[in-house]
Amino acid sequence: xxxxxxxxxxxxxxxxxxxxxxxxxxxxxxxxxxxxxxxxxxxxxxxxxxxxxxxxxxxxxxxxxxxxxxxxxxxxxxxxxxxxxxxxxxxxxxxxxxxxxxxxxxxxxxxxxxxxxxxxxxxxxxxxxxxxxxxxxxxxxxxxxxxxxxxxxxxxxxxxxxxxxxxxxxxxxxxxxxxxxxxxxxxxxxxxxxxxxxxxxxxxxxxxxxxxxxxxxxxxxxxxxxxxxxxxxxxxxxxxxxxxxxxxxxxxxxxxxxxxxxxxxxxxxxxxxxxxxxxxxxxxxxxxxxxxxxxxxxxxxxxxxxxxxxxxxxxxxxxxxxxxxxxxxxxxxxxxxxxxx
Amino acid sequence: xxxxxxxxxxxxxxxxxxxxxxxxxxxxxxxxxxxxxxxxxxxxxxxxxxxxxxxxxxxxxxxxxxxxxxxxxxxxxxxxxxxxxxxxxxxxxxxxxxxxxxxxxxxxxxxxxxxxxxxxxxxxxxxxxxxxxxxxxxxxxxxxxxxxxxxxxxxxxxxxxxxxxxxxxxxxxxxxxxxxxxxxxxxxxxxxxxxxxxxxxxxxxxxxxxxxxxxxxxxxxxxxxxxxxxxxxxxxxxxxxxxxxxxxxxxxxxxxxxxxxxxxxxxxxxxxxxxxxxxxxxxxxxxxxxxxxxxxxxxxxxxxx
Amino acid sequence: xxxxxxxxxxxxxxxxxxxxxxxxxxxxxxxxxxxxxxxxxxxxxxxxxxxxxxxxxxxxxxxxxxxxxxxxxxxxxxxxxxxxxxxxxxxxxxxxxxxxxxxxxxxxxxxxxxxxxxxxxxxxxxxxxxxxxxxxxxxxxxxxxxxxxxxxxxxxxxxxxxxxxxxxxxxxxxxxxxxxxxxxxxxxxxxxxxxxxxxxxxxxxxxxxxxxxxxxxxxxxxxxxxxxxxxxxxxxxxxxxxxxxxxxxxxxxxxxxxxxxxxxxxxxxxxxxxxxxxxxxxxxxxxxxxxxxxxxxxxxxxxxxxxxxxxxxxxxxxxxxxxxxxxxxxxxxxxxxxxxxxxxxx
Numbered sequence: 006x007x008x009x010x011x012x013x014x015x016x017x018x019x020x021x022x023x024x025x026x027x028x029x030x031x032x033x034x035x036x037x038x039x040x041x042x043x044x045x046x047x048x049x050x051x052x053x054x055x056x057x058x059x060x061x062x063x064x065x066x067x068x069x070x071x072x073x074x075x076x077x078x079x080x081x082x083x084x085x086x087x088x089x090x091x092x093x094x095x096x097x098x099x100x101x102x103x104x105x106x107x108x109x110x111x112x113x114x115x116x117x118x119x120x121x122x123x124x125x126x127x128x129x130x131x132x133x134x135x136x137x138x139x140x141x142x143x144x145x146x147x148x149x150x151x152x153x154x155x156x157x158x159x160x161x162x163x164x165x166x167x168x169x170x171x172x173x174x175x176x177x178x179x180x181x182x183x184x185x186x187x188x189x190x191x192x193x194x195x196x197x198x199x200x201x202x203x204x205x206x207x208x209x210x211x212x213x214x215x216x217x218x219x220x221x222x223x224x225x226x227x228x229x230x231x232x233x234x235x236x237x238x239x240x241x242x243x244x245x246x247x248x249x250x251x252x253x254x255x256x257x258x259x260x261x262x263x264x265x266x267x268x269x270x271x272x273x274x275x276x277x278x279x280x281x282x283x284x285x286x287x288x289x290x291x292x293x294x295x296x297x298x299x300x301x302x303x304x305x306x307x308x309x310x311x312x313x314x315x316x317x318x319x320x321x322x323x324x325x326x327x328x329x330x331x332x333x334x335x336x337x338x339x340x341x342x343x344x345x346x
Numbered sequence: 347x348x349x350x351x352x353x354x355x356x357x358x359x360x361x362x363x364x365x366x367x368x369x370x371x372x373x374x375x376x377x378x379x380x381x382x383x384x385x386x387x388x389x390x391x392x393x394x395x396x397x398x399x400x401x402x403x404x405x406x407x408x409x410x411x412x413x414x415x416x417x418x419x420x421x422x423x424x425x426x427x428x429x430x431x432x433x434x435x436x437x438x439x440x441x442x443x444x445x446x447x448x449x450x451x452x453x454x455x456x457x458x459x460x461x462x463x464x465x466x467x468x469x470x471x472x473x474x475x476x477x478x479x480x481x482x483x484x485x486x487x488x489x490x491x492x493x494x495x496x497x498x499x500x501x502x503x504x505x506x507x508x509x510x511x512x513x514x515x516x517x518x519x520x521x522x523x524x525x526x527x528x529x530x531x532x533x534x535x536x537x538x539x540x541x542x543x544x545x546x547x548x549x550x551x552x553x554x555x556x557x558x559x560x561x562x563x564x565x566x567x568x569x570x571x572x573x574x575x576x577x578x579x580x581x582x583x584x585x586x587x588x589x590x591x592x593x594x595x596x597x598x599x600x601x602x603x604x605x606x607x608x609x610x611x612x613x614x615x616x617x618x619x620x621x622x623x624x625x626x627x628x629x630x631x632x633x634x635x636x637x638x639x640x641x642x643x644x645x646x647x648x649x650x651x
Numbered sequence: 652x653x654x655x656x657x658x659x660x661x662x663x664x665x666x667x668x669x670x671x672x673x674x675x676x677x678x679x680x681x682x683x684x685x686x687x688x689x690x691x692x693x694x695x696x697x698x699x700x701x702x703x704x705x706x707x708x709x710x711x712x713x714x715x716x717x718x719x720x721x722x723x724x725x726x727x728x729x730x731x732x733x734x735x736x737x738x739x740x741x742x743x744x745x746x747x748x749x750x751x752x753x754x755x756x757x758x759x760x761x762x763x764x765x766x767x768x769x770x771x772x773x774x775x776x777x778x779x780x781x782x783x784x785x786x787x788x789x790x791x792x793x794x795x796x797x798x799x800x801x802x803x804x805x806x807x808x809x810x811x812x813x814x815x816x817x818x819x820x821x822x823x824x825x826x827x828x829x830x831x832x833x834x835x836x837x838x839x840x841x842x843x844x845x846x847x848x849x850x851x852x853x854x855x856x857x858x859x860x861x862x863x864x865x866x867x868x869x870x871x872x873x874x875x876x877x878x879x880x881x882x883x884x885x886x887x888x889x890x891x892x893x894x895x896x897x898x899x900x901x902x903x904x905x906x907x908x909x910x911x912x913x914x915x916x917x918x919x920x921x922x923x924x925x926x927x928x929x930x931x932x933x934x935x936x937x938x939x940x941x942x943x944x945x946x947x948x949x950x951x952x953x954x955x956x957x958x959x960x961x962x963x964x965x966x967x968x969x970x971x972x973x974x975x976x977x978x979x980x981x982x983x984x985x986x987x988x989x990x991x992x993x994x995x996x997x
Contacts, residue, residue, distance in 0.1 A: 090942070427896075463992065
């Protein structure tokens, strides 16, 4: 297993605990603050944060491609959880988030529509087994250290289902993700779930520990999306369509081996790390062009579809009391722009 | 008390008698009637600090108040100043009952209470400005008061640049500037060294002679009391009551040399007897000569006394 | 101790019977390091100050450069035949030893490495290099903000947060300190609120004040204000009562008393309180800068920590330390000029 992969992921996920509390107050203030940002001539305010699939936008920003495409956008650089606070408070028109978090914001009052996919997690969330465990099947009747309610929990359930097991076949030990290296090293648990780089540390700390199941085996468990406020989408649909065009151009530029070094340089500068280091992080992320996204934006079950993935996340969120009532996933997804309509 | 044979302090020369007659002929400046003060202790008990104090002082009289520690002399002067309320009784200044601090009574405290952020001049101006004088008038008057206490050249200095005695002279000027009827002084010189204290006593008398002021002066220094006072109010402790009101038979003008005079010594002896009764003293027995680890023996012929 | 038995006629003259009981005068000089503090000489004070920085630096250097001090990990330079090891990876000493032993037993190439500290403790020279890079390098791309500008942004946040907090908090504190009635009305509620964690108001502040500097300044205010009122009130209560009494006998009353006596009397201490409170304001900066759009020096710290670039983290912390103490020294010097009568306080 490659060590430090995507550290930014830690933020994406760790934000979840804080969010539920902070969002609940936000809708109260929405009527006060909504509206100003939706004037037809105002720039579209989009929140983005430190995750390779979203930092990719920096390439388009620096190159001036949005201007070239004739759309006035203003990207606001946030800490991930702060970006969701800002969206929930109605201070920005759109935010780059995971599909699960789009549901969480909506479930707590700040509805959004996912109009575009940026990427999906590709191997950075890992269930680490200690030496001697060969697969998830070996965990039957054993203890697994996991932070209940977070992405690794979702990943474990997904893996167990694939291995034809039930969640009750293992005993969950609730442990902070950052502490899983110590939990695994202590020998009290047979496996632990963590994201990178914590997972890497866990494997280093317990000799012989190795990945049992990773998000690479469950592509689509978490999608990263552009979630737009319904009001703004309704009023400025043509402008949002232009954003998609620019994104397509950006993905092509980053994926092209000829231009990739230049793109990485821009992205690395934004994240504050050397370019050679940033390449590693980029590898852990599968960027999705509009054509790629079209295949995912089809309503069917399973993680291959944004619908299926979101329903899965919705069920998980309800079960773990992130919000109370199941969300109508269909109303959260508008594939029309991705489909070019 | 009666065991004391020396009643010589009762004897007054003709000049002194005439002086007391003159004082008593003046108006009563301060009248204290049935004054009492009870403090409540935190546990719910009561401590009687002062009980049944009755006294009258006349205009331009110099009254000293002495007594053993705990006799309530500080409480007494604080009540006069209006900084504390009496539990019973009334204080009249020029016939008017006192209620809270007021410009008719100036006060000089034991500690240095000059405002450290103000220059000497501004300190003296403070009371004048608080009583509605314009800054210009206040400054002019303050300079006069400063020259009265001999500090006109220090007007622009700051308190921390002055010696203890100078600070108290400024404090006196500050208290006098608002033209009070009575100057209350609560052990004002006790923090000073012996020389400065003697000098300050002389200064105070000079000031007192020049202006129309009645002084109530608290002290624990008995020589100081005899040296300064026309009359000395002696308080007893627990509860604080009047033990005696002594008319000081020492003639005026006063000088340090009078401390050897018969009247001075007699008055001083009477005060000693009132404040430190003989049976109150600790019996000091010669230490038993016994080898001990803390005794450092000295050779024969090496004694110091 | 020398007694009679040890004394001989040839000894120097001494007090005749001093040792009759086997005692000798206690002449051994014992220096006391503690006691009522006496001012140190200027030179001594300066060299001790320098020493107070040199000592931790020496300790840090020792732990970083002396291989047998701490160094709980082995940084792998060559993984040998162990499949999960990689160059640059840091492993427990025990794990490493186990792997070396296992490799020897199996006859495969043993891994190689050098003792190292956790990534959280970079060596002084690494931090020094990062410090230099941080303050000199201009970013080459787009809207990336160089560190000095980030710092300047942070300083502005602190300045406005602290200023607004002070404009409200200092007068309120002074009134609480001078009027028991006022204090009873205000202080219990403030005592209650001050236990609420300022960061928890972040999302609310964003909703009210937008995504830029407003909510950040608000967090600094929330973090500072409540403490400030209580601290200033307590300081005001400790005003020298004699000065107030003196002022009362001179005719000062109510607001004039507050303005002309109480405030000037506590001003040196109040100034010192403000210096301490300013330090507290800095501690709220790290939360403040995670709210709304990302900016400032503590966001730089957060981001670099996320990527485990701890030399950058320490460099930034160092910069904050330098800015903080420089401010404090300047304020102390100003204070000494403003309040010459209260040197030890200001």
